[in-house]
Amino acid sequence: MSGLQCHKQLWLQVNKPHQATTLSPAQQRIISQGDEVGQYARQQFPGGQLISGHGLAAVQATQDAIATGTPCLFEAAFQFEGLFVRCDILRQTLAGTWELIEVKSSSKVEDDHYWNVAVQAYIVNQTGLSIGTAQLMHINTQTCYFPDLTNLFTIADITTEVDRLLPEVPQKLNQFKAILAENLEPTLAIGKHCNKPHPCSYVTDCWKHVPEVSIFTIPRLDWNKKDALIAQGILAIADLPPNYALTANQRTYVDSVLDGRPVMDQGAIAACLAELEYPIHFFDFEAQNPAIPRSDGLKPYEQFPFQYSCHILQADGSLEHREYLHTDSSDPRLPLVAALTSDIAPTGSVVVYHKSFEASLLRKLACGFPQFAVSLDAIADRLWDLEDIFKDHYKHPEFRGSTSIKNVLPVLVSHLSYKTQNVQRGDQAQAVWEEMLICPDLDRKRQMMDDLRAYCQLDTLAMVEIYKALLNCLPRFPEQ
Template sequence: MKKYFTKKDYITGLVCSRSLWARYHAPEHLQTSSSMHYAAEAGITVGRLAKKLFAHGIDLEPLSFTENLAKSKEYKNARKTLFEAAFTYQSCYARADVLIPVEDKLWDIVEVKSASNLKDDFLHDLAFQKYCYEGAGLLIRKCFVLYINNEYVRKGTLDLEALLKKEDVTKKVMLKSENIAQKIARMQELITYDTVNDIAPRECMQPSACLAPVLCWGVLEKNNVFELARAGAKARRFYDEGVMRIQDIPDHFPLSAYQEIQMRATKQGREHLNVPELKTFMDPLTYPLYFLDFESFSTAIPLYDGTRPFQHIPFQFSLHIIPAPGAEAEHISFLAKDARDPREAFARALSQAVGTSGSIVVYNETYEKGRLKELKEAFPPYKPVIEPILSRIIDLEFPFRKFHYYHPSQQGRSSIKKVLPTLTKKSYDALAIAQGLDASNEFVRAVHHDTPKEEQETIFSQLEAYCALDTHAMIDLLFALQKKISAHE
């Protein structure tokens, strides 16, 4: 079992007692995701940059656990600004991002975050650190959060003073510190329990938000009530009343129109098809048909002039073109392959590829339209080209989002990764890169890190395969819907 109780334990315990127990006894049941991994990496990047704002600070991060404790105590007595200084109090252990000596033997704590807004978790982080540090004999004057200013626009060399804003949260941390010793003691007691069943589960609304879903919810089968589209608290009500599956929902229970379709299709075990609405969607489609998909990345630290933190930077598109009915699809793609700002080259290549007429089919138009609007603002010469492109876009997700077509295997969702295997039996399973977030981060790793040339080429090939499948999948879905319509006419 772990020796010390950390701020990660404390934050987890505030969210879910069973998840805290799992950190000590069953870590394999804790939920992990690529988004959590990438968020942690972003935090490390921002934390290292933030150190440049504090002159003559001593970095204790590279030291071992025991060396850090010893050096933190030594430099505390020498009154030095410290990065990642570690202190223990009773069985608690904390490391602050920045510890700054101020007047009269007092200290300030600065917590560095790669987010653009202040969150409750940050305050609880600081409350735990303050508790541990004060228990170890330090006198804490103030607590600060240093986080991303999302209004910052890069112009030349990165301006850290403008990029990172420092907020005094001392009073807020004091409020979060109320009864903290009792909370920690209770959490430490829960950790000693023999089984998770001795701990009452948290009243979560959704298993998808749970840190340890198997421990809290058990194994839920497909088409459980939490997969009911846009159900919210309604799903929890079903669950509490013992209704676990969508097919077990009473017929008289009031549901939305979409939920009614989903429930009926699930109970009957067959697809729902609204042929008139599907035909209405199909009628405006005009040849040549362009099937278009973008990939973009966003970073906390803006990499190019004229960009902001977390701004989406398009770096890749795939375009399948069907010139006329019955014609074979042609494929055009763009992928940036170096560290330069890819946006203008992206806009140029796209404007040359999509022609001046014909429908442009995307999946979830909000995303592609958002990137196009950003491009026309960033590069005014392309505005006359981009605006007509925007007017030609048709969203293929629309008939699925509106439940004009629905199959129980979609499990209440309309994403292309759920719909494609339903209608075509194809999937993304065989791809090395199979998620947009992974594509974004692999691109950044390829061109902005010291990635070997051979590995770069592998990543580029995987990105091409992923984006091309997105657009070919749209062709397959559109023709599958057309076939369904024809069969019902």
């Protein structure tokens, strides 16, 4: 699968595995979630036998299980001409053929899944077993609701697509063997394939020649254009041809980089800020979205909040902080909603960063807890998105083409930084929250709670300080 994404990635994985970047806690969480999904999938096939062990021992155990008539195998191992595969689920059919079932924690069939299954089917066929059907078992995010998880999975028949790829498999495998036989790593340009279908672990090394202010920071520049620029050796914005075709938004950013100065529409920013009403609530959720839901009414991967932070700025300039963090494995939503509807006043603006996220969570909570629906809908109606200022009216070369609060904060408010925090990103907060819930070491558990509170609190304090910094930029709006 690595070879299909990038020949160089395949070569590096085999020859220089130590150069791969280590997995972040968030990536590890995705992998352990995949393991959990795999184990749950096996429960749908009672009587299946798990093939344990590694390498040749697993291959032998698979052969023994088949020889003794075991009708369903998990993690069956096969080897053919130096190629080794393990199949998530392999089930004998009444016709005497075998059904190969690949389990994925994704919510739909992806293009690379066909190749994944085709390679397995090819090798299993070569060992003498006959794969009659190929299935992809993925998460059902449409009609499955906790606590009824009987339809957690959707099984898609991908036999036709796999059969279509099978004739191409030997040629691909020979090509990959030839690449691996080379002593020198393949030379390959960076490109879209570095992140699709999966983020590559060798980006740090392969992309080290990319300048900080590169064409990759231009907002929404499409990959056809990026690939054409890479082919011409143009990576720095400074090297773009004059009059290179860009959208108005991209041109504003590129001009701000080339001129080395911010571009801001003070009148538009002043008009936006004038919409805000005291008390101004600066608000942020942290949310979780497990593949296998565990609270009533939730679908797989459906987001639910487990934490919020709220800074409340009064007209007299005073600032209060309120927060909620759910610290046990019960459903966080009801206690969180009760605290939230008490902490946020019935009047005043509610400032968020990237409004669609908070709006969607508030509307879902309103549906799930009708007794709070009026208050929650009223809060959702008052949301005001601070990010819009940076999307529409303020470009700065040092934002690096992004409107993320992580990029905006260090430029406008140098005394606040995420870099000093133990938790620095939303996906990391998700991983830490999961770990904190089951952590038996109380000191460590407390530390993780403190880290989560500090991270979420910084998110809303950052908004307060960015708001003040914007006011200070405007001649008619001295800091309040």
